[in-house]
Amino acid sequence: MKPWVKKTLIGAGAFLLLVVAGGLGYSWYLYHHVKQTAAAIYEPIQPIEYKSKDPEVKANKTTEPAVKERIENKHPFTVLVMGVDERGNDKGRSDTLIVMAVNPNKKSILMFNIPRDTRTEIIGHGTTDKINHAYAFGGAEMSKQTVEHFLDYPIDYYIRVNMEGFAKLIDVIGGVQIDNPFAFFYEGHQFDKGALKLDGEEALLYSRMRYEDPRGDFGRNTRQREILKQVLKRALTFNSIKQIEKILDQLGSSVKTNISFDEMKTFITDYRSDLEQVDTVEISGSGSTINRVWYYIVGNGEKERIHNLLKNQMSGGDAQTKL
Numbered sequence: 001m002k003p004w005v006k007k008t009l010i011g012a013g014a015f016l017l018l019v020v021a022g023g024l025g026y027s028w029y030l031y032h033h034v035k036q037t038a039a040a041i042y043e044p045i046q047p048i049e050y051k052s053k054d055p056e057v058k059a060n061k062t063t064e065p066a067v068k069e070r071i072e073n074k075h076p077f078t079v080l081v082m083g084v085d086e087r088g089n090d091k092g093r094s095d096t097l098i099v100m101a102v103n104p105n106k107k108s109i110l111m112f113n114i115p116r117d118t119r120t121e122i123i124g125h126g127t128t129d130k131i132n133h134a135y136a137f138g139g140a141e142m143s144k145q146t147v148e149h150f151l152d153y154p155i156d157y158y159i160r161v162n163m164e165g166f167a168k169l170i171d172v173i174g175g176v177q178i179d180n181p182f183a184f185f186y187e188g189h190q191f192d193k194g195a196l197k198l199d200g201e202e203a204l205l206y207s208r209m210r211y212e213d214p215r216g217d218f219g220r221n222t223r224q225r226e227i228l229k230q231v232l233k234r235a236l237t238f239n240s241i242k243q244i245e246k247i248l249d250q251l252g253s254s255v256k257t258n259i260s261f262d263e264m265k266t267f268i269t270d271y272r273s274d275l276e277q278v279d280t281v282e283i284s285g286s287g288s289t290i291n292r293v294w295y296y297i298v299g300n301g302e303k304e305r306i307h308n309l310l311k312n313q314m315s316g317g318d319a320q321t322k323l
Contacts, residue, residue, distance in 0.1 A: 037248040038261040043160075045141040045258055050154040057311055060154030074271065076103035076314045077156040080147055081228070082135060084162050094135040094143055096163075096224055099151070101313040108277040110313040111229065112306070113221035115283060119295035120150045130295060140256065152303070153310045157259050163208075165254020167200030169231065172247055175199050176230040178223075184212045203227050217296075218282065229278045281309060 051059040060078075083096030094116070101110040116132035123145040125137045134146040140158050148155050170176055175197050183193040186209040189202060198206055207227050213219030235247070259267075283306055285298040 034248055035261050038264055041248070041255045041257055042260055043140070043256040043258060045144065045158070048145065050145070050148045052152050052154065054152060054307065054311065057153060060156055074104050076101065076105065078102070078154065078310070078314070080144055080155045080158045082140065082143055082158065082160045083166065083224070084135060084160055094132045094160075097132065097143075097147065098225065098228060099147065099155070099310075101310055102271070102275070103313055104271050104275060106313070107275060108279060108313070109232070109275060110279050110281065110309065111225055112281045112283060113225060114147065114150065115217055115221065115285070115296045115298075117217070117294065117296040118150070118283075118285070119288075119290070119297055120146065122146050123149050130293075150298075150303070151310060152307050157257065159255065159257045159259070161255045163204055167204040168254065169247060170198070170200035170203045170227075173231065173234045176203055176227060176234065178203075178206070178226055178230060180206075184209060186212065198227075221282070222280075225280050229280070232278060281306070 049059050079100045079102065081096070081098040081100065082094040083098075085095045097114040097116060099112055099114065103109075114131055116130065118131040119128060120131050121127075122129050122131075122134050122137060122142065124142050125134070127137075131146060131150060134143045140160050144155050144158050177195065177197050180191055180193055180196050184191050186205055189205050191202075191206055196206075207220065207224045209223075210216055210220040215222070283298055284302050285296050288295055288297045
């Protein structure tokens, strides 16, 4: 081989090694940056096991080995999403409470709002009040325990997000497509009837309006679920660590969750391809004024219906009976 050919090949090989090494180094940087960001938003809460009154429902397992086994076996899980209205030095209230029951074996997610004015026992506070006050009294931990008691069903994970952070997330994923059932004007923005593409700020306003909605809070809850459904569908298409890095960077200061980095990885790599359908349901009830305070009253029959919907969603080909 001629010397100049040999030198050229050596040079090309060295360049290729540098490119590969650089790529690996960048991938390593991205991975560890994502891991660090995930660690920053990770906020475990007191591991209190919830045992349902329903003998067919297993208690949630809060120890690390049980969590690891549940995730490795692609076990269905429940998530409480809290949209928090933060108010300066005040903790604020969870103005939005959305429960998601994720079952990869059924390839579906069941999603529903708990109306924020729902009257229930606040677990750990010794009072009966509006369910969204639980967050003001005891943060994510008390909210989770109160929701578990209300539904008589264990909650595995929580995600607490302030609404401005949610708007940033929507911008990162490129906006959301929704079908607006009626035209309305809200805080300087016109939302026409029909198909709309919304950026983060627009989506936040769209999900907040309630006084011009003939269904009031129920209409707002429906719009919130639709926005979250579209975010989930869009986020589930992301498959690169760079895209995940962008999402976590934007949410870093706005989100807290007890979902660990390892669990996030498993959800992204193993669960994503198994989720094809998002079903929604509403909790029915009636308004009542008690001691001059308006509450949303959910009867025992309706609580049982929602409990059974959750139980049915989480059953069927899962690993629950093994834990």
